[in-house]
Amino acid sequence: MATASATRPTARPVRPRAAGSAAAGARRESPVKTVLYVVAAVLSVVVFLVPLAWALLRSLQPDAVITAAPDWKTFFQLTLDNFRNLSGIGSIPRAIGNSLIVSIGTAVLTTALATTAGYGFGRFRFPGSGVAFALILVTLMIPFQAILTPLFLELNAMRLTDNLLGLVLFYSTVNLPFGVFVMRTAFASIPGELEDAANVDGAGTMRTLTSVLRPLVVPGMATTALYAFLASWTEFLGALVFLTRQELYTLPVALLNLQQGAYGTIDYGLLAAGSVIAMIPCIVLFVALQRYYVAGLSAGAVKG
Amino acid sequence: MALSEAPVRAQATAETTRRGRRRPGRRNAGSLTHPTRTAWALVSPGLLFIAVFVLVPLVFAIYISMTNWPLIGSYRFIGLDNYSAVFRDAAFRDSVLYTLLYTGIVTLPIIVVGYLMAVVVRAKRRGSTLLRTIFFLPYVIGLSVLSFITVLEAQPDSGAINVLLKALGITDGSTAWLVSGPMATGLICVLVVWGVSGLTMVLLLAGMQAIPRESYESAALDGASWWEQEWHITIPMLQRTIAMSLILSVIGSFLAFAQFFILTQGGPGRETTPIVMYIYQRAFVQLQVGAATALSIVLVIVVGLISAAQFWLLREKD
Numbered sequence: 001m002a003t004a005s006a007t008r009p010t011a012r013p014v015r016p017r018a019a020g021s022a023a024a025g026a027r028r029e030s031p032v033k034t035v036l037y038v039v040a041a042v043l044s045v046v047v048f049l050v051p052l053a054w055a056l057l058r059s060l061q062p063d064a065v066i067t068a069a070p071d072w073k074t075f076f077q078l079t080l081d082n083f084r085n086l087s088g089i090g091s092i093p094r095a096i097g098n099s100l101i102v103s104i105g106t107a108v109l110t111t112a113l114a115t116t117a118g119y120g121f122g123r124f125r126f127p128g129s130g131v132a133f134a135l136i137l138v139t140l141m142i143p144f145q146a147i148l149t150p151l152f153l154e155l156n157a158m159r160l161t162d163n164l165l166g167l168v169l170f171y172s173t174v175n176l177p178f179g180v181f182v183m184r185t186a187f188a189s190i191p192g193e194l195e196d197a198a199n200v201d202g203a204g205t206m207r208t209l210t211s212v213l214r215p216l217v218v219p220g221m222a223t224t225a226l227y228a229f230l231a232s233w234t235e236f237l238g239a240l241v242f243l244t245r246q247e248l249y250t251l252p253v254a255l256l257n258l259q260q261g262a263y264g265t266i267d268y269g270l271l272a273a274g275s276v277i278a279m280i281p282c283i284v285l286f287v288a289l290q291r292y293y294v295a296g297l298s299a300g301a302v303k304g
Numbered sequence: 305m306a307l308s309e310a311p312v313r314a315q316a317t318a319e320t321t322r323r324g325r326r327r328p329g330r331r332n333a334g335s336l337t338h339p340t341r342t343a344w345a346l347v348s349p350g351l352l353f354i355a356v357f358v359l360v361p362l363v364f365a366i367y368i369s370m371t372n373w374p375l376i377g378s379y380r381f382i383g384l385d386n387y388s389a390v391f392r393d394a395a396f397r398d399s400v401l402y403t404l405l406y407t408g409i410v411t412l413p414i415i416v417v418g419y420l421m422a423v424v425v426r427a428k429r430r431g432s433t434l435l436r437t438i439f440f441l442p443y444v445i446g447l448s449v450l451s452f453i454t455v456l457e458a459q460p461d462s463g464a465i466n467v468l469l470k471a472l473g474i475t476d477g478s479t480a481w482l483v484s485g486p487m488a489t490g491l492i493c494v495l496v497v498w499g500v501s502g503l504t505m506v507l508l509l510a511g512m513q514a515i516p517r518e519s520y521e522s523a524a525l526d527g528a529s530w531w532e533q534e535w536h537i538t539i540p541m542l543q544r545t546i547a548m549s550l551i552l553s554v555i556g557s558f559l560a561f562a563q564f565f566i567l568t569q570g571g572p573g574r575e576t577t578p579i580v581m582y583i584y585q586r587a588f589v590q591l592q593v594g595a596a597t598a599l600s601i602v603l604v605i606v607v608g609l610i611s612a613a614q615f616w617l618l619r620e621k622d
Contacts (some may be wrong), residue, residue, distance in 0.1 A: 122493075
C-alpha cells in the first residue's frame with residue numbers, strides 16, 4: 001500500500017512542529033500518500049460532519065416531515081417553527097439560562113480554585129505538598145458516578161439539591177483535579193529567573209503574579225475554564241439526580257423531557273431544535289479556543 | 305432566572321475577593337520567609353472542595369452501605385448484609401456482564417479508529433488542522449446531546465439510519481433499533497465509537513508528536529516500509545500513551561450512563577442496563593439507598609483498581 005514511500009528518506013514529516021527547524025531537504029510526498037490523504041479526508045468529512053449538518057437540517061423540518069419516510073418534495077421546505085415553538089415552552093428558555101448559569105459559574109469557580117492551587121503546587125515547595133497533591137490525584141480515580149448516593153444525601157442535608165449553586169459546587173469539584181493538574185504544569189514550567197527578576201525589581205508577590213506570571217498561565221486558565229464549561233454544559237447524570245424541580249432543569253435534562261413528551265405531545269422537531277441549541281455553544285467555543293483545549297489535554301496526557 | 309443567577313455571581317465574586325485579600329498579606333512576609341503558610345493558603349480552597357464533596361461522601365458511603373437506608377424514613381445498621389446481597393443479586397450481575405460486554409465491544413474500535421485518525425492528521429498537510437477539529441467535534445458535543453439526535457434518526461422508516469441502510473439495500477428500513485436489546489446495543493456502540501474516538505486521537509497525537517523525527521529518518525534509510533515504521537517505531541514508543549488511552553476508555557465505558565438512559569432507558573426489560581444505571585435505579589427509583597451504595601462501593605473499588613493500574617503503568621518507566 002505505502003511501499004512507494006519507503007524509498008524516500010524524507011517522505012515523512014511526522015513532527016510538524018519540529019519540521020520548520022530541521023527540514024532542510026525536500027519534503028515532497030509520494031503521490032500515493034497524497035491520494036490516500038485526500039480520500040481519508042473526504043471520507044472523514046462525510047462520516048463526521050454530515051451527521052451534524054443533518055441534525056441542523058432536521059431542526060429546520062417540522063415534526064411531520066421528520067417522522068415520515070423522506071419525501072423529497074417536502075424534505076427541503078425548511079422553517080424556523082421549531083425554534084419559535086421551543087421559545088414558547090417556558091421551560092426551554094429557562095433551561096438554557098440555567099445551563100448558562102451553571103456552566104459559566106463552574107468555569108469561573110473551577111478556574112479560580114485551580115489557578116490558586118496550581119500556583120501553590122507549581123511554585124512552592126512546602127512540607128505536605130506531596131500528600132496534598134496525591135489527594136487531588138486520588139480524586140481523579142474516584143468517579144463521581146460511584147459516590148452519587150452519599151453525595152446526594154450530603155447535598156440534600158446542606159440544602160444544595162434543587163439548587164443551581166449546589167450543581168456549580170459539584171461540577172467544580174468534578175473538574176478540579178484536571179484543572180489543578182493543568183495549572184500546576186503551567187506554573188511549574190515558568191522559569192524561576194523570571195520571578196527572581198521581578199523580586200529584584202521590587203515587585204511584591206501579588207504584583208509578580210498579576211504582571212509577570214499571569215500572561216504566562218493564561219493559556220492554562222483558558223484550558224481549565226473551557227474544559228469545565230463544556231463538561232458542565234453537557235453533563236447529564238448529576239443534573240438528573242440533583243435537580244427535581246422543572247424550573248431548575250439544565251438543558252440536557254429538559255431535552256429528556258422533550259423526548260419523553262413531558263410538555264404535551266412528543267415532537268421530534270422540537271427535540272432536534274433543542275439538540276442543535278445544545279450543540280452550538282460547544283462547537284463555537286471549541287472551534288474558537290481549540291488550541292487551548294487540545295494543549296490542555298495533551299499536557300495531561302504526556303505529563304500524566 | 306435573574307434571581308438564581310445572582311447567588312452564583314455573588315459566590316464567584318466573594319471567592320475572588322477573599323483570595324485577593326489573602327495575597328497582599330503575604331507581600332510583607334515575602335514568599336521566602338513564610339512560603340509554607342502562603343502555599344497552604346493557596347492550595348487549601350481546592351483541597352476543601354475535594355474534602356467536602358469527595359472524601360466526606362466516600363466515608364459516608366461506607367457507613368450508608370452498612371444500613372438499610374431508604375431515601376426517606378428511618379434506617380438501621382445491618383452490617384455487611386448489603387454486600388453479601390451483591391453476590392446474590394442477579395440483576396446486578398446482569399448489569400455487570402452487560403457493562404463488560406459493552407466495554408469489550410467498544411474498546412478496541414475506539415483505539416483503532418482514534419489511531420487511524422491520528423495517523424491521518426499528524427503530519428502538517430493542507431486541511432489537517434481542520435480535520436482534527438472535525439474529528440474532535442462529536443466528543444465536544446457530548447454523548448448526551450448526540451444521543452438525543454440519534455433518537456430521531458433511529459426511528460423505523462423515517463430515521464436517517466434506516467433510510468440509509470435501505471438505500472444501500474442492507475435492510476428494508478423498518479428496523480426499530482431502540483426496542484431490541486441487541487440492535488440497541490449495536491447502535492449505541494457505533495454511536496460511542498463515532499463520538500469518543502476523537503479523544504483517543506488527541507491523546508495519541510500528543511504522543512506521536514513527541515517521537516523524535518530522526519527515529520523515522522534512520523528507519524527509512526534502512527528501507528523500512530510505512531507499516532514497519534509504524535509497527536517498530538510508533539507503536540512501541542507510544543506504549544504509555546496507548547495504555548493510558550485504553551484505560552481512560554475502559555473507565556469511561558464502565559461508567560456509561562447517558563447514552564443508555566436516553567436511548568433505551570435500560571430496556572427492553574433490563575437488557576441494556578449498565579452498572580451505573582442499575583445503581584441509579586436502585587437508589588433513586590426503588591429508593592434503596594443502602595443497597596445501592598454498597599453496589600457503588602464495589603464500583604469504586606473496580607474503577608479504583610483500573611486507575612491504579614494506569615498510574616502504575618505510567619510510572620513504571622520514569
